[in-house]
Amino acid sequence: MLNLAAVHHIALICSDYERSKRFYTEILGLSILGEYFRAERNSYKLDLALNGQYIIELFSFPDPPKRPSRPEALGLRHLAFAVPNLDAAIVHLNENGVETEPVRVDAHTGKRFTFFADPDDLPLEFYEL
Numbered sequence: 001m002l003n004l005a006a007v008h009h010i011a012l013i014c015s016d017y018e019r020s021k022r023f024y025t026e027i028l029g030l031s032i033l034g035e036y037f038r039a040e041r042n043s044y045k046l047d048l049a050l051n052g053q054y055i056i057e058l059f060s061f062p063d064p065p066k067r068p069s070r071p072e073a074l075g076l077r078h079l080a081f082a083v084p085n086l087d088a089a090i091v092h093l094n095e096n097g098v099e100t101e102p103v104r105v106d107a108h109t110g111k112r113f114t115f116f117a118d119p120d121d122l123p124l125e126f127y128e129l
Contacts, residue, residue: 009047010056010079012122017044017060020120024048024058028081029094050081078115080121086112086128093126100126 002070015022024030030048037044046058067075083089090100093116101115106127 013059013064015120023119066129078125080125080127082129083126084129
């Protein structure tokens with residue numbers, strides 16, 4: 001049997017590098033592990049961490065194609081972050097101009113969660129611990 005150890009990272013491609021960099025670092029609070037400009041691709045690669053753990057590669061590419069991104073679209077549904085206080089997280093997002101959907105309750109766990117979008121309308125979720 002295959003012995004997977006963990007999810008290593010999630011790769012995202014953005015349309016506006018500086019806007020997405022600000023969103024993921026200043027609004028969501030991820031820390032920068034490394035930032036690289038790859039001249040041969042005219043592309044940035046930003047390595048981001050959550051609580052010191054490498055989690056997201058943020059890429060910029062010239063004119064990337066669009067794809068459906070709502071939570072019910074085919075493919076990756078959304079990326080969820082665990083938060084200790086959903087209400088405080090929602091207030092923080094809203095104060096930073098990020099709209100959130102109405103809070104839902106997980107029918108299996110009784111935990112509360114909400115969806116919101118990154119600057120490229122990629123679906124993200126905050127799930128209360």
